[in-house]
Each structure stands twice: as C-alpha cells, then as structure tokens.
Amino acid sequence: MARYWRYKLVKRGLNLIKTKVNHPYVYFFLEPNIVIVYQIENNNYLTVSDLSEKGEWITFEINNGDDFDSFNHETHKPLVGRGYSITLDDLNNMVEEINKHIQKSRHKLMTEQKHRSKTVSTVHIVSPEYAAGPLRIGLERPKVVIGFPDFLSIGPLWKLDEKIGQKFRNEWLHENINFEHDDYVYMNKFTNTLREIDDISDHVHIYIWYGNNADEQTGLRFILYLLRDKKNDIFIINSTELYQRYIASKAEDQSVICTGQIESKNLKLIFERTIDGKPLSDNDRKLFNKEWEALTQSKEVLRLSMNDEIKEVPENHFDTFILQAVEKLHQEQGNKEYISTARVIGEILQQMDEGIGDFFLEYRIRNLIYSGVLELKGIPKSMRHYSIRLR
Numbered sequence: 001m002a003r004y005w006r007y008k009l010v011k012r013g014l015n016l017i018k019t020k021v022n023h024p025y026v027y028f029f030l031e032p033n034i035v036i037v038y039q040i041e042n043n044n045y046l047t048v049s050d051l052s053e054k055g056e057w058i059t060f061e062i063n064n065g066d067d068f069d070s071f072n073h074e075t076h077k078p079l080v081g082r083g084y085s086i087t088l089d090d091l092n093n094m095v096e097e098i099n100k101h102i103q104k105s106r107h108k109l110m111t112e113q114k115h116r117s118k119t120v121s122t123v124h125i126v127s128p129e130y131a132a133g134p135l136r137i138g139l140e141r142p143k144v145v146i147g148f149p150d151f152l153s154i155g156p157l158w159k160l161d162e163k164i165g166q167k168f169r170n171e172w173l174h175e176n177i178n179f180e181h182d183d184y185v186y187m188n189k190f191t192n193t194l195r196e197i198d199d200i201s202d203h204v205h206i207y208i209w210y211g212n213n214a215d216e217q218t219g220l221r222f223i224l225y226l227l228r229d230k231k232n233d234i235f236i237i238n239s240t241e242l243y244q245r246y247i248a249s250k251a252e253d254q255s256v257i258c259t260g261q262i263e264s265k266n267l268k269l270i271f272e273r274t275i276d277g278k279p280l281s282d283n284d285r286k287l288f289n290k291e292w293e294a295l296t297q298s299k300e301v302l303r304l305s306m307n308d309e310i311k312e313v314p315e316n317h318f319d320t321f322i323l324q325a326v327e328k329l330h331q332e333q334g335n336k337e338y339i340s341t342a343r344v345i346g347e348i349l350q351q352m353d354e355g356i357g358d359f360f361l362e363y364r365i366r367n368l369i370y371s372g373v374l375e376l377k378g379i380p381k382s383m384r385h386y387s388i389r390l391r
Helices: 048-054 067-068 088-113 127-136 163-176 185-197 214-226 240-248 262-275 282-295 317-334 341-351 358-370
Strands: 009-010 016-022 025-030 032-037 058-061 085-087 122-126 146-149 204-209 232-239 302-306 309-313 374-378 386-390
Touching: 016 067, 016 088, 025 088, 048 088, 048 185, 067 341, 085 317, 088 146, 088 185, 122 127, 122 214, 122 240, 127 146, 127 262, 146 185, 163 185, 185 214, 214 282, 214 302, 214 309, 232 240, 232 262, 240 262, 282 309, 317 358, 341 358, 341 386, 358 374
Parallel strands: 009 085, 122 146, 122 204, 204 232
Antiparallel strands: 016 025, 025 032, 032 058, 302 309, 374 386
C-alpha cells in the first residue's frame, strides 16, 4: 500500500510547472522531476486550509519533465518516506486547479440529474456566511444554502465580480482588517462562493435572504448582480422585517437586526409564510443592479443602512463612539487603567443598532492609537491581544 506524505509550507521550495487530470486524480509536476498526485474525494470546493490540514498526496519521481505528459500513477511506484517543500503561492495555485476540475464535475453531475425527481429545487443565498448555518438547519430538504464569506458594509467594492477588483479589495483588507484567518483562505472562500453561484441550475428557484443592515443590504445587491444573466425566478426575503411581523410579538418583541440572529425554527416559519410570494420582476432586478453599480463607484470604505437606503459615510464615523465608550469604562473603573480592546468593542456594540462588524471597530481603534489619541499595551494582532486607554 502506498504511503502518503504531508507537505510543509515554506517561503522557498519547488516550483509548480504543469498540471493534468486523470479523474478523480489531479497531477502536479514540480521541477525538476517530482509528480505529486491528489485524489478528489467529493465535489466540495477546497481552500488552502483544507489541503494544509487534511490534504494527503502520493509522491512520484520521474526522469524529466518530458515524461509528465504520459505519466500515469497507476503504473509507477510511489516514493516512500520523502517529503518536499511547496510554496504557499504554489499551493494556492494547486487549490485553484483542483477546484476548476471539481466545477467541471459538478456541472456534469447537474446535467445528468436535472430531470430526476430528487434534484435540488431551491437554492438559498445569504450574506454574510455565518447566517447560512441556521438556514441549513431550519429549511426542509432538498435544498442548497450558500453563505457569502464577507462583510460587504466595509471595504472597497470596485469591480468585485472580477479578479482585479477582488485583488484590490483583498489588499485593502490585508492592510487594515485583523481577520483571524489566512489571506489565501479568504480568497479561496470568496472564489468558491462565486463558483457555487455560477453552478446554480437554470431550473431552480433562488431565494436571497437579507436583513435591515448594511452588510446584508449590500450583499443582496451584489448577489443579484452576480445572478444578472440567469433566467431563474428569484425571490428576496427580508428576514428581519418578517421576523417583526410574524414572530416578534411571540418573543416579547425581541429586536433583531440581522438574519444570523434568528433561530432556525423561526427562519423556517418565515419561509413558510413567504413561499407563495412573487419573484422579482425584470425591472426590479435591473434597479438593484444599478444600485450595485453605483455602490462600486464609491471611494468610501464604510456603509450604513439609513432610512431604508445604503449610505456611504467617512471611515472615522464611529471614532466618537469609540472614545465615548473608553471614557465611560474609565469612569466605571474609577481610573484610567488599560482596558481590554475586546471589552471596549463589546461596549460599543451594545449601544449600536447597526450591524457593523467588530473587525472594523478594531481597525478604527488602531487608527486612534496611531494618531496618538489612545495609548496601547500589548500587540495589536487581534482585539484579544492588547488593551487601550485614553492618552
């Protein structure tokens, strides 16, 4: 039986040269004479993290690059007990190649299953990603739930449906926002979600869930823009509005501002109450697309939901709230000792009725530190790793 090896990531290593597919295997040739083979086990798209944590490969050695075109792993003996270094860039390229082949397999499978009685009849899309979990639990099968892995109330939106815009946005996030995951994982998830949306069959109904907050309102418009060439019937469900209409009176008028706050059983009830609604008209879809195009032209990187509209505001919009929260906590403790940044952000979020993410607030706290308004103790690699006080 062939022994598997796990690669390790380093700054320098072998360079990826060629790839080819022998389904369900994908071959990668790395100079000068190494072939590594990955077996696709299912049709789920992968990220760099998936491969680094769970990916296993079989390694082979060939005479030279010319032999790669005719290489078949079933007729070669794998190497045993040897490993090779792979650069993170090359690993990301491998993930992209594997996902491209997975997408071809998904399209082929969808074509074969299109007319079967048990095929998926509905696709539900929600942004951001954490709201997808309750939907997956609450909604009846068969269905697909796609969660968009981003917070679109912050950061640039220019050409976000294209690689150039995605790279521009990713660079801004990398330079400003302390997301607690690898940059490549974010990019992989983003690209994979675009693939999932592109994979939607033309015969299914599409439901887009959103709430009365800038993240989901912006996400709604982006998702509709991505679907602009699809002929499917598309329905939109304002989860927070419908929660207030059908459920809040039974839950002591509990207020919710985002889909992810709603329990699975209540999402199921909302869907049952709205399932007979009318799909968006062509005119409505065009209007949403124009609104998205307008958003992409903005120079601001912060958006809020105000009076049923998405408004762009300066990025320092919440700086006063931050300083007021720090002052309040200083008064409560009776001195100006350092306060955990996570505690400050928690205090701010309790006072806000807008679903702005804690990542953006932490970004603004760092800017107040850099400008000399706040003092720092610790290392600002995440909100849990440092404390602040008024200077």
